[in-house]
Amino acid sequence: MARLLLSLVILSACICCSPAARDNKGTEFILTFPENEQRDLHNPKVFIACTHSSGATVTITTPSNGVTTTVHVTYGEVKQVEVDRVAVELRGSVKSNKAVHITSDVEIVVYGVFAERASSDAYLALPTDVLGTEYFTPCAAPKPPKPSEIGVAAVQDGTTVTIVPSQAVMFDGQNYAAGQAFSVGLNRFETLQVQAMQDLTGSKITATQPVAVLSGNQFAVCKPLGEQQVGSGDYVVEMIPPVDTWGKEFVTVPLTKHTGGDLFRVVAARDNTLVDITNENTKSLNSGEFWEIDVPSDGYRHVTSSEPVLLVQYSKTGKVDNTVTDPFMMVIPPVAQFETEYTFATVDLISTNQLRTDHYVNLVMRSAEKTGLRLDGQRLPGDTTWHDVPGTDFAAVQLNISAGTHTVRHLSPIVNIGLFSYGFTNLESYGYPGGLRLAQIAALCSTTAPVPADRVDNDCDGRVDEELLNGIDDDGDGLIDEDLAGSNCADNRDQYRTCLQQRCRNLAP
Incomplete structure (x- = not known):
């Protein structure tokens, strides 16, 4: 009986004192915006969604100009807050002070949205409590003279950031060869950007204290490697998960509207990483190397690896299949980081022809567990078409959704779902994971x-x-x-x- 009482006390203490979950929801965010096209000089925005019925009080500060805005976000609402472009946009390959600081009294979901005319993308922001000290960056093949780029924002004073670029770069007027490490000291809210006219995919970022890392391209076409990068392009950007949260199993789902396939890149953090992809030969990657595959628009792939990797999906230029689409870059969370429930928001884009933005969501889950799935509290329509993922017990579905905030959950708390949110309009697009766990499964x-x-x-x-x-x-x-x-x-x-x-x-x- 004493043993039972002791177990009861321990269990009660554990339940009552559970720490904050490691996921994309948080109460503090520090982010920035890598450089976009300087066309109509639209301001970037932060989109804020609240998962609490009581709402959230959120403060957004741009340290470079001292401007602070406080807003109340109600449950089910997407609050949009513009931030001054000069105060937050990274420009050039230099050190700067272009952070955005966001705090809330309860956990919120935050997106960074940079919608410029014919050059837009958005990213899911990661809170400060899940940031790390080791990253490898995904970018895309540049369309000269538009560079690929890496952005870093410091969370704490006295942080030393070391960058090992995969291509030759110039930073603060100094030239560095591919593979040549250089270090930059940053204090809290200080930032840096590294740009190159070559593809910076596979560049390594380490820091003495946790930092936020974003990467992408100022303007990319997203055609396969070896093809001329011509056609309609777009700004592409994502906030990158730290290496200690990477995984070894993934499922890929094609993007709605495209008929010319999607690009995927697998980025390795460790030497001798064996990667196996459905319908492809196994490939060995060393640290910082990547494998790009071109998957047909009716193809579903299972990706496994011997060591943790990062998987990224690219929407191609609409010119490859004459569709009303455009490029974006989207991190694909590993199966082990799928969530059981999501609150996510769509993004309205700037269309040159005043067309509406069409919003979509791709869902992945084990086929036997589909009946417990709920979108905005409702079952999916009976005629919903699911696609089996070859060689697995997973199934995937593509859904057209309305603009605004949505929820996806399963009735069982141990059934996990992969969710990917994206949208298209004329010469515009966005894409990001709808959410993810950020457990340190690779540590x-x-x-x-x-x-x-x-x-x-x-x-x-x-x-x-x-x-x-x-x-x-x-x-x-x-x-x-x-x-x-x-x-x-x-x-x-x-x-x-x-x-x-x-x-x-x-x-x-």
């Missing part, structure tokens, strides 16, 4: 006590929160209740008592 791991929904790999199996507190081996690994998802046990007092009683019975000798 050195030590087993820890299970805390519900802590986004920690408690049992070091490369997955997080895959068990219910039910005395059953939900993930089939021979262990019981070793890595707990959130459930009514933690959230509902009536269910909490029942769950604890069941837990005590499971602990009985």
Whole structure:
């Protein structure tokens, strides 16, 4: 009995004191905007969505000019806040002070949106509590004289950032050869940008303290390597997850509207990384190397690797298939970082012909679990077309959605879903993951006590929160209740008592 009481006390303490989950929702964000085309000089925006029914009070500050704006964001709303372009846009290959600081009294979802005429993209912002100290960057083949680019923003004073560019670059007037490391000192809210007329994919960024890293191109066409980069282009950008959150299994889904296929790049962080892709030969990559594949518009691929990798999807120029589309770059989260529920927002773009923006979402999940899926609280229509992913038990679907804020969730807290949000209009596009977990599944791991929904790999199996507190081996690994998802046990007092009683019975000798 003493053992049962002790277990009950420990479990109660764990549930009550669960740390903030490692995911894209947060209460503090530090971000910036890599350089875009200087056409109509539109200001960038931050889009803010709130997942709390009580709403959020959010403060947006641009340290370079001292301007502060405070807004209240209600549940289900997308609040758009313009930020002064001169104060936040990185220009040239130099050090600067162009950060945006966002704080909130409750967790929020933030997007950086830079919509310029015929040159737009958006990215999902990552909160400061999940940033890291090691990154490798994805970019695209440049369309000269428009460079590929890397942006960095510091979170803490006294941060030393070391950059190993994959191509020759000039920074602050100094030339550096490909592979030649150079370091830059940054204080909190200071930023830097590195640009090159060659593809900076695979450049390595390390820092003595966590930093935010963004990369992409000022203007890219996104045709396959070896093809001339001509046609309609676009600004492409993403905020990059740190290496310690990368994964080893991915599923790719084609983009709606395109008929000429999509580009994908696999970027490796470690030497001798073996990558296997459906219908492709296995390839070995060393640190900083990447593999680009061109997947047909009816193709679904399963990607696995021996070491953690980053996977990025590129929408091609609309000229490849004469569609009303344009390039964007989108990080594809690994299966292990899929979420069980999402709150995400669409982005309205600037159309040269005053056309509306068409918004889409791609969803991925295990085929047997589709019945519990809910979009904005509703089942999907009965005629929804799902596509099986060859060689796996996953299925994927492409959906047309309305503008605004949406939710996707599963009735079970241990069923994970991949979600990718994007949109097109004439000569414009955007794309980003709808959300993701950012558990440190690629870092050195030590087993820890299970805390519900802590986004920690408690049992070091490369997955997080895959068990219910039910005395059953939900993930089939021979262990019981070793890595707990959130459930009514933690959230509902009536269910909490029942769950604890069941837990005590499971602990009985």
